[in-house]
Amino acid sequence: MSLPIVTKGLSKVYAEGSVEVTAVAGVDLEFREGEIVGLFGPSGSGKTTLLSILGCILRPTAGSISIYGQETSTMGEHELPAVRRQYISFIFQGFNLFPALTARENVLLALKLKGIIGEAADERADFFLGEVGLGHRLDFLPRDLSGGQKQRVAVARALASDAPIILADEPTGNLDQENGRNVMEIIRKLATDRRKCVVVATHDNRIEEVFDRTLIMEDGRIVTQRFKES
């Protein structure tokens, strides 16, 4: 069985006019099912760029990345969205909810994009919103939800689509300590129970203990890798 994500010598150089910025520099990593990995590092160290490559939003300039055994670095631009749809869900700091849609409708829209519609979609949306503690807020618009509740809608949306890989960029960035911890515990529990592969890019040291493995990035490289003591 192939691993969710394997990278070898992964690099990304941005070329802005005559200036080149090496954002990711030769990263070799493996990510497994059922593990939750924290990606730490100072601002500008390459976390978002690496996450974008892992999520098939960006292509590397060198090296390889395979998603469940499919080499995506050599795929054409038009082939990547299909891999993304099948395997990957994102959770962002800004929640990325549609303001005119209710909590339930936001989840339903994500399901529709994955081809899940009708009663099956309704049931699934309500189930996952219930799992994140929002069963009583299904018909609320984002503006009527707190920051923590909005992020929980985003978590429910990512989990409902049932992708095996969940990538989160600063998911607790807008939340206070208690809400941040709650959201991470929900991600951890659902990810562990459902054997998801979860990678979280973050500055938030307060949530470090939820991770099975912590990676620290500096200048595009992984400089430290720590496993949780069990």
Ligand SMILES: Nc1ncnc2c1ncn2[C@@H]1O[C@H](COP(=O)(O)OP(=O)(O)OP(=O)(O)O)[C@@H](O)[C@H]1O
């Ligand atoms: N589109 C782009 N064009 C040119 N350079 C870029 C681009 N995106 C990012 N960079 C540069 O690449 C480097 C890594 O940026 P990246 O956003 O991946 O870092 P980060 O660790 O996620 O930072 P932060 O924690 O501040 O979000 C930075 O030096 C940044 O200026």
